[in-house]
Amino acid sequence: MRFRDLAQVIAEAKRTSEEEFAARYPSVAFVLENFLPPPASHADSREWTETNTALPTLPGGTGTGKLFPHGQIFWVDANVRAGQHVLEIGRTAPADVILEHPRISRRHATIQKTEAGTWSIEHHGAEDGTMINGRPLHHGKNEPLEDGDVLLLGQIAILRVFFAPEALYRKLREALSM
Numbered sequence: 001m002r003f004r005d006l007a008q009v010i011a012e013a014k015r016t017s018e019e020e021f022a023a024r025y026p027s028v029a030f031v032l033e034n035f036l037p038p039p040a041s042h043a044d045s046r047e048w049t050e051t052n053t054a055l056p057t058l059p060g061g062t063g064t065g066k067l068f069p070h071g072q073i074f075w076v077d078a079n080v081r082a083g084q085h086v087l088e089i090g091r092t093a094p095a096d097v098i099l100e101h102p103r104i105s106r107r108h109a110t111i112q113k114t115e116a117g118t119w120s121i122e123h124h125g126a127e128d129g130t131m132i133n134g135r136p137l138h139h140g141k142n143e144p145l146e147d148g149d150v151l152l153l154g155q156i157a158i159l160r161v162f163f164a165p166e167a168l169y170r171k172l173r174e175a176l177s178m
Contacts, residue, residue: 003074006031013172022165025075028087028111029168030097031160032072033150085113089153103128103154109137111145111161119145119163128154147171 013021074097089097089111091104099108105126113119123130125139131152137143147167151159162168 003072006073009073010172010175013169014176018166018169021169025165025168027075029073029075029162029165031162032074032157033160034158085119087111097159099153099157101154101156103156105154108153109151119161121145121151126154128156130154 012024016024087097087110088095088107089099089104089109090107091100091102092098092106095107105124105128107124108126109124109130110122111119112122120142121130121132121137122142123137123139129152130137132143132145133150134152145161145163147162147164148171149161151157151161153159160171162171
């Protein structure tokens with residue numbers, strides 16, 4: 001995973017064309033808009049998870065809502081498994097997207113490209129759940145994903161996903177006008 005400060009990437013979108021931006025950032029991008037820090041020690045995790053789960057309200061609808069410029073942005077190579085477009089989200093390796101927190105399962109969810117060329121997400125039954133645009137996902141069921149969808153993972157991480165660099169560029173340019 002390659003991390004950048006979102007404010008820097010927004011500034012870069014401001015001074016480049018869409019084509020230049022897409023050439024520089026061709027892979028799947030995630031905007032980490034909020035992430036509650038884990039407890040100081042694993043022994044504190046039960047008490048922490050029961051009392052400290054407040055997150056801002058998720059923006060509704062596909063591609064709506066503003067980007068939070070204090071967030072982080074990261075890119076993941078979508079061709080990580082022998083040509084297959086599969087991204088595992090979890091707490092530890094071998095996950096492709098690692099969110100180190102006790103509220104995230106070792107194997108929390110999978111994002112994959114379908115045969116039709118669209119993207120989907122599957123929740124793996126993690127106790128603290130996964131939501132897409134405010135809707136809970138059910139264990140084992142694939143749900144379609146689109147550019148700009150907002151994922152809430154384990155009630156502690158808000159991710160916005162972008163599959164096409166052009167969609168990310170347009171969302172960043174939109175953030176500049178807010």
